Structure formats: C-alpha cells, structure tokens
Amino acid sequence: MTQTRLDPTTFQPGAVVRVAACASMLVLAGTAAVLAALPFEGRFAPATGILVAVAVSAVMLDRIGAFHPHPRFGLGNAVTLARAGATAVFAGLALDPGLLASAAAGWAALGAAAVILAFDGVDGWLARRQELESAFGARFDMEVDALLILVLSALALGLGKAGPWVLAIGLMRYAFVGVGRLVPTLAAPLPASGRRRAVCALVIAVLALLLAPPLGPPVSTLLAAAALAALTASFAADVVWLLGAR
Template identity: 50%
Template sequence: MAEWINAGRIEETAARKARRSLSTDACAVTVSVAAVFLASMFAFGDRFGIDLVAAGAAAVIYAVVSVIALRNLHAHGHGRFGAANVVTTVRAAITAALGGLVLASDQFGDVSQAGALWSTGTVIGFVLALDGIDGYLARRSGTTSRFGARFDMEVDALLILFLSLAAFLLNKAGAWVLLIGLMRYAFVAAQAIFPALRGELHPSLRRKAICVVQGATLCLMLFPVVMSPLSDVLAAGALVFLGYSFAADVVFLLKADRGSHAA
C-alpha cells in the first residue's frame, strides 16, 4: 500500500512539473513573439499605415488572445509548447496587427495608401500560407492536441473576421460581407442555445477547403487592383460556399442528435 501511495505522489509531482514546464515554455513564446511584434510595428508600421493608436489596439487584441490561449493550456497534454503552437502564435500576432489596422487606423482605406494595402495583402498572404504549416509540424513532432487544433481554428476565425471588415471598409462589398466573418461566432452563439449543435464534428476536407477559399478570397480583396464589381462577385461566392458548409454541419449535428435520442 505504501509503495502505491509513494508511486502516486511521484506521478503527481511529475505531472505538476510538466504543467509548470509547459506554462513557462508557453509564456516565454508568447512574450518573445510580443516583443518582436511590437518592435516590428514601430519599425515598419508606417509602411502598413499602422499609427500609434492602431498599434495599441493590436497589442490589446494580441494580449486578449494570449490570455485566453494560456488559460486553456490544460488541453495541450504535452510538456512543451511545440513548434506548431509557436507558428500559430506568430499568426495570432499578425492577425492582431491587422485587427488594430482595420479597427483603429485613420489611414486604412485611404486611396493614397495603395502601397500600404499591397504590403498588407502580401503579409496576410504569408499568414495564410503558414496556416497549413502548424498542423504539419504538430503531426511531424507528435504534439497534436485539442488545444493546438482549437488555437489554430480560433486564430483563423479572427483573421477571417478582420478580413471581412477590411473588405467592407475598403468598399469592396456591402455590409453583407461581414456575414463571412461573423458566421463562425453566430454558430458558437447558437450552440449555447441549441444543445444539439454541440456535438462532435469530424475532420472534413470540405470544411478545410472552404476555409482556404474564404481566406484567399478576402486576402485578394485587400489589393487595390481588385475592385467592384469583381470584388462583390468574389465575396458573394465565398459567402455562398461558407453558408453551404455551415448548413451541412448543422444538418449533420441535428441528425446525429436525433439518432442518439432514438437509440
């Protein structure tokens, strides 16, 4: 009996050490990315139209995302934060910069800022390219987790939200384009009201492909050469595909819920 108790204490101590190690590692990555992020905004902010107010808003967005992520580390299940989550953290920082730009910069959308829009579109294209790398790194290193998958998905959703807002502010489409960015959050809100929508969704190539389409389409709309009516057509197509994807998931979850109750 004493051996079992001692073994349990040793395992509990090891688990506490692993959690502290993970927390320390994650905090170090978060702070390091924040330092590079802030330095980059002050060094190159003018090129993107990021003024002091926009930089402050971006810092707040990054801080909020970081706090939420760090509070959910228990779902990671590994002793190290991992390269995949480092990439996602970098993507979160750039997403926050875009958020600060579209929410707080007086220069955003100014016709004289075509160069800034080209620069912004190029950087966002790079962020979208990084989207598949974090998953690959997690699988390659054996550090896949519910935390990593959710972290990646929420950064994607936030990026799409800011891109749809950018499209609206740039007059590339009407206010309806905001539905692209808000649909994910509307689904989460619906889950709080309708328990049937809280079921598990299996990984889907259709869902991943349509997510890529949303990002690529909205990124293209940042560039000055993509104007209405082409931008309207692109945005409408992206919205139709996204609506179809969410509708398919809702139908699947409702059928699964009815099946579970019938059983």
C-alpha cells in the same frame, strides 16, 4: 472539437506554460513593434491590435496548461501564435484602412496575408512531425483562423471592397458558437472534415485577395459574395449533420 481536460495529478504542465508564456511575450513584443512602426493617425487602432494579441495570448495560456497533453510547447503552436500576432496587426489596420490606400501598402498587405495563409498548413505539419498533435493545438489553429477571417472581413469593408454584409463572413463562426449555447444539439462535437478545412482556406484566400489594390467593385463584391456563399453552405452542412446525429 471537444477538449479532454487533463488530470493534474498525473500531468504537470508548468514547464509548457512557462515556454508558452515566453513565446507569447516575444510575439507581443513583435506585434507591438510592428504596430508602433506603422503611421497610424491615432492611438486607438494600434492599441486595439495590441489588445487583440494580449487577449489571444491570455486565452492560449489559460487553455494550454489543461488541454495540451505533451511536455513540450511545440513548433506548431509557436507558428500558430505567430500567426495570431500577425492577425492582431491586421486588426489594427482594419480600424485605420486608410494606411492601405497606396498601391505599395496594399500589395504589402496582400503579401503578408498570403504568408499567414501559407503558414496555416505548416503548424499542423510541424505538430505531426514532432508528434505533438493535440485537441488544444487544433482548436487554437481554428480560433486563429476564425479571428483572421473576421479581421479581413472588416478590412474588406473598410477598403470599400464590399458592403457591410461582408462582415457576415467573419461573424458566422461566432454566431454558430453563440447559437450552440442556446441549442445544445448544435454544440455537439463535429467530426474532422476536409471540406471544412478547404472552405476555411478558400475564404481566407479570397479575403486576402481583396487586398489587391486594382481589385474593386463589382469584381471584389462578387468574390466576397462567393466566399460568403461557400461558408454558408459549409455551416449549413454542419447544422444538418448535427441535427441528424441527434
């Protein structure tokens, strides 16, 4: 999705950026508190989780002032930001998957992932209800989904639910963007697609399901392979459309 840069002479985003900054600080504080409460063996995993949360907030603050054409931050963006914080916690867990070795921890992680997935549809609904839809909000939501898929893919590998190839699920979006920088045709904007949204939700649901303690190979491997196949087919359809549109 393309983003139309706003004219700073007619739109003053300062108030929105300040609210977004306050929301970011709250999410960062909550993320840090959760990571500090988890019994990580070392400091690298929680530090990585905090770094992910900081990076997401920094990019969000850099973009919202120029691409959010509304005088309010909006509950939709707040929900997306909260999902980003939860994703950052999972990033820490992906580097120390041993914390999920017990059945109780595994089920708790599955429940948390299910909540993140459930709220994936809430942010867009809130934006529409408040009439605060924007290209920024849609892109922010999409990037948080992509990050969540990458983190859950890494966690599936760390838990032994699938082989190293499962990382292809999380890296595919970033590979597509990277190729688009080399092949401008593939960087062209894509039309809104229900198929794309459905596949994204399906992939997140499958990766979240892999957190279930009883689920292991070969069933978990087959489920991950099915998610990879669905995502590959979706990206292939987009590539075909972009080449045809040229």
